[in-house]
Amino acid sequence: MGNIIEFDNVSFRYEADIEGEMLPLAVDSVSLGIEQGSFVAVLGHNGSGKSTLAKLTNAINIPESGKVTVDGMDTSDEKLTDAIRRTVGMVFQNPDNQIVATIVEDDVAFGPENLGVPPAEIRQRVDDALKAVNMFEFRKSEPHKLSGGQKQRVAIAGVIAMQTSCIVLDEPTAMLDPNGRREVIATIKKLNKEMGITVILVTHFMDEAVQADRVVVMDKGRIIMDGTPREVFSESDRLIAVGLDVPQATQLAAALIKKGVQISSDLLDENECIDAVCELLRSK
Amino acid sequence: MKGIAIGQYYPGKSLLHKMDPRVKILLTLVFVFLIFFCKNFWALGLMGSFLLIGMLISGVPFKMLIRSLRAILFIVLITAVLNLFYVTDGNVLFPNTFIKITDKGLYTAIFMTVRIACLIIGSSLMTFTTTPTMLTDAIERLLSPLKIFKIQVHTLAMMMTLALRFIPTLMEEIEKIMNAQKARGADLESGNIIDRAKALVPILVPLFVSSFRRAYELAFAMECRCYTGGNGRTRMKQMKLSWLDLLFGFAMTSILAGVILLNHYFAHLI
Amino acid sequence: MPIISLKNLTHTYSAGTPLSVSAIENINLDIESGELVGIIGHTGSGKSTLVQHLNGLLKPTEGKVFIDGEDIWSNKKKIRSVRFKVGLCFQYPEYQLFEETVYKDISFGPKNMGMSKEEIDLSVRRAADYVGLRHDLLNKSPFDLSGGEKRRAAIAGVMAMNPKILILDEPTAGLDPKGRREILDMIVDYKKKTGSTVLLVSHSMEDVASVATKILVMNKSQVAMYGSVDEVFSRADELEKINLDVPQITRIFLGLRKRGIDVSADVYTVNEGCSRLLSLLNGGEC
Incomplete structure (x- = not known):
């Protein structure tokens, strides 16, 4: 399958503050293709440019140089902005600041209403979207009475109802508790695997990135690593050097290797780690 | 804090809940107008009984409706007291004391109090039976x-x-x-x-x-989410007039006629 | 004598109405001076309600709160002084910043305590040092700081009151791994330097395991467990039952034990885990 989003040598900087000093590039000469139907995690510490990158995908940010294309459409062409946002939906970090209506189902309907979808079809889309994120029973609830994870799932339903082919989530779990995080990640995986929606997940949680097909690591506006979770996490030293973390299982393997123990460096979770250690002990 | 209710909607499935919110707003406006139009207790009594029927139909507990009065209790009291002392014609009620209250003053005070109470309960009845979203939607459509x-x-x-x-x-x-x-x-x-x-x-x-x-x-x-203002938007929830709205409209019209008639028929407050 | 002592503490929101909910129920707890207590539990387990009782922001529906042996509600008018003794730093504390300069903001607490100018200056600078905030940032507007710096400035605002007990509600929420690590190190360092008692509310077992001396587990308005890190994590099955995890490294060792490998599972950091496995591999005992 082809790429739905294409970054071609893209740079971007934010406008200078009042003092007029030019800010450094937030995204620096990035080239990246996002394959249709894939699940890509973008990792990076705060200020690494990962959120800026996300906002370049649907014409919130327009590149200073280089070109971003979505389904062949150039994001710098204002006439295409609407069409681009019908293709790439976005979910933000703070669940409160993206829900516009006082009732859950009205909020999910907001996007399709803006697109001018006929009423009966909106109803259908809203019900389907709420079922997809497992929030159908809360359709009549008031958003402020929901938990963070539930609100975030409503926000995701709002994007699904627009039937975008790609969804970009900018640190959707940063403000949630562990249960909320689990709910949201499970929902995202389902969108990708069952509905075939392309997912770009911006995060700094390693355990979330592990679930993706591909992990892109950013530092100082550049892409410094790009590969499968296994490839990326096996280089734990490099990740830690740019302010990131690796799962404890991977850390343990790395620490053992340093002491000269022959163990695989790409262990992602505890079960793989337990298997590997048992293997070691048996062969001893 | 999660218990805060937006507005004061009371969920239910009554006829009032099912009414088209546009009609509900219009009828409430007519009701408010009529309350001020009432010139005597007979007309006000008619309005009051209509309101009572509305309250019964709505299924909203009386307690909650009465509670909506509490916010304006002060205004009601002031109005009552002012009328009580400023209306000086009519028969003095307690001739041998220093309190100068006339029967007409007392009637006016009661009349005013009942009028404000009807006004507040009547409009609360609308907000109790309509969600804030429906309300804003209806206002948008009415003002279009x-x-x-x-x-x-x-x-x-x-x-x-x-x-x-x-x-x-x-x-x-x-x-x-x-x-x-x-x-x-x-x-x-x-x-x-x-x-x-x-x-x-x-x-x-x-x-x-x-x-x-x-x-x-x-x-x-x-x-x-592709919001560019009101142009080209559709709405998931459509508003349609039904026989119910016609029924309530008809009731309100007959009450309008009743009030005019009663105002004309009884020249005095009581 | 414990520095914090709770006797039959109960708090019910909207007491006496049909909406009443017990947020904490009949809690008895003693915390000794100088501990670093990690408080763990799900959202709604009562941890926030519990900590807001310790500095008198919430008044118990029933029961008593003793700080330093003193019933904090014995004199209602003095409740403000309890807040200086027990510093409480809320989640996302950067949303409380309001002054023109960072210096003024950090001095808000000390000023409210009625400290002299010299004392304020000393406290502000010391607090800035505790959180690792460069002194040249003190004259900047707090709104010009980076996210991480704002967080530090806000925490300094509580530390500047020189509280005997410092409570931090999820001080690492929303930070990236490096930022989290730095804040945790800073907390350990602060405790070492000042000898104060620190309570740390957190969702992350890994974080708590790496810094705490004691762990308090809240579940359904009750104290489910209170004890040393070893004691609490050795009850992994019970923790699992209330849907809380032990650190991944501990889970690995529990997994090894289940496979019949003779190794004890009281491992809470990667370094401990590594050395334990090494000695196992080298045929040693553990």
């Missing part, structure tokens, strides 16, 4: 003819919806900020007015900062 005067009806309605949406969020936020500053020893309870006003600064500044940030993020989120 104003578009020809280039008035941005949709924008106004959107602003109302967003305000309703964010009131509970901001209430929660105020509570959080207050607690945080209290934990740093802020004294919000004592001192004179100036001290208290000064004590608000540590609460208002963070509140404004965060409200602006919210507004900014919300605007982004709305743009990402």
Whole structure:
């Protein structure tokens, strides 16, 4: 399958503050293709440019140089902005600041209403979207009475109802508790695997990135690593050097290797780690 | 804080709940007008019984309806007292004491009080049976003819919806900020007015900062969902007139006729 | 004598109405001076309600709170002084910043305490040092700081009151791994330097395991467990039952034990885990 989003040598900087000093590039000469139907995690510490990158995908940010294309459409062409946002939906970090209506189902309907979808079809889309994120029973609830994870799932339903082919989530779990995080990640995986929606997940949680097909690591506006979770996490030293973390299982393997123990460096979770250690002990 | 209700909607499935909100708003306006049009107890009694039927149909507990009066209790009392003492014609009730209250004054006071009570309960009945979203939607649709005067009806309605949406969020936020500053020893309870006003600064500044940030993020989120104003939008929830609305409209018309008739027939207050 | 002592503490929101909910129920707890207590539990388990009782922001519906042996509600008018003794730093504390300069903001607490100018200056600078905030940032507007710096400035605002007990509600929420690590190190360092008692509310077992001396587990308005890190994590099955995890490294060792490998599972950091496995591999005992 082809790429739905294409970054071609893209740079971007934010406008200078009042003092007029030019800010450094937030995204620096990035080239990246996002394959249709894939699940890509973008990792990076705060200020690494990962959120800026996300906002370049649907014409919130327009590149200073280089070109971003979505389904062949150039994001710098204002006439295409609407069409681009019908293709790439976005979910933000703070669940409160993206829900516009006082009732859950009205909020999910907001996007399709803006697109001018006929009423009966909106109803259908809203019900389907709420079922997809497992929030159908809360359709009549008031958003402020929901938990963070539930609100975030409503926000995701709002994007699904627009039937975008790609969804970009900018640190959707940063403000949630562990249960909320689990709910949201499970929902995202389902969108990708069952509905075939392309997912770009911006995060700094390693355990979330592990679930993706591909992990892109950013530092100082550049892409410094790009590969499968296994490839990326096996280089734990490099990740830690740019302010990131690796799962404890991977850390343990790395620490053992340093002491000269022959163990695989790409262990992602505890079960793989337990298997590997048992293997070691048996062969001893 | 999660218990805050937006507006004062009371969920239910009564006929009043099912009525088209546009009709409900119009009928409420007619009702308010008629209340002021009533010239005597007979007419007011007719209105009162109509209201009572409405209250019964709505299924909203009487207690809650009566409670909506509490907010304006002060105004009601002032009106009653003023009428009681300022209306001086009529027969003096307690001739041998210094209290100069006339029977006419007493009637007027009661009349006024009942009138305000009917007014408040009548309009609360509308807000109790209509969700805030329906209400703003209906207002938008009712005012849509104003578009020809280039008035941005949709924008106004959107602003109302967003305000309703964010009131509970901001209430929660105020509570959080207050607690945080209290934990740093802020004294919000004592001192004179100036001290208290000064004590608000540590609460208002963070509140404004965060409200602006919210507004900014919300605007982004709305743009990402292809919001470009009212043009070309459709609505999931359609409003359709039904026999029910006709029925209520007919009832209101007959009451209008009744009030005119009673006003004409009885020249005096009682 | 414990520095914090709770006797039959109960708090009910909207007491006496049909909406009443017990947030905490009949809690008895003693915390000794100098501990670093990690408080863990799900959202709604009562941890926030519990900590807001310790500095008198919430008044118990029933029961008593003793700080330093003193019933904090014995004199209602003195409740403000309790807040200086027990510093409480809320989640996302950067949302409380309001002054023109960072210096003024940090001095808000000390000023409310009625400290002299010199004392304020000393406290502000010391607090800035505790959180690792460069002194040249003190004259900047707090709104010009980066996210991480704002967080530090806000925490300094509580530390500047020189509280005997410092409570931090999820001080690492929303930070990236490096930022989290730095804040946790800073907390350990602060405790070492000042000898104060620190309570740390957190969702992350890994974080708590790496810094705490004691762990308090809240579940359904009750104290489910209170004890040393070893004691609490040795009850992994019970923790699992209330849907809380032990650190991944501990889970690995529990997994090894289940496979019949003779190794004890009281491992809470990667370094401990590594050395334990090494000695196992080298045929040693553990």
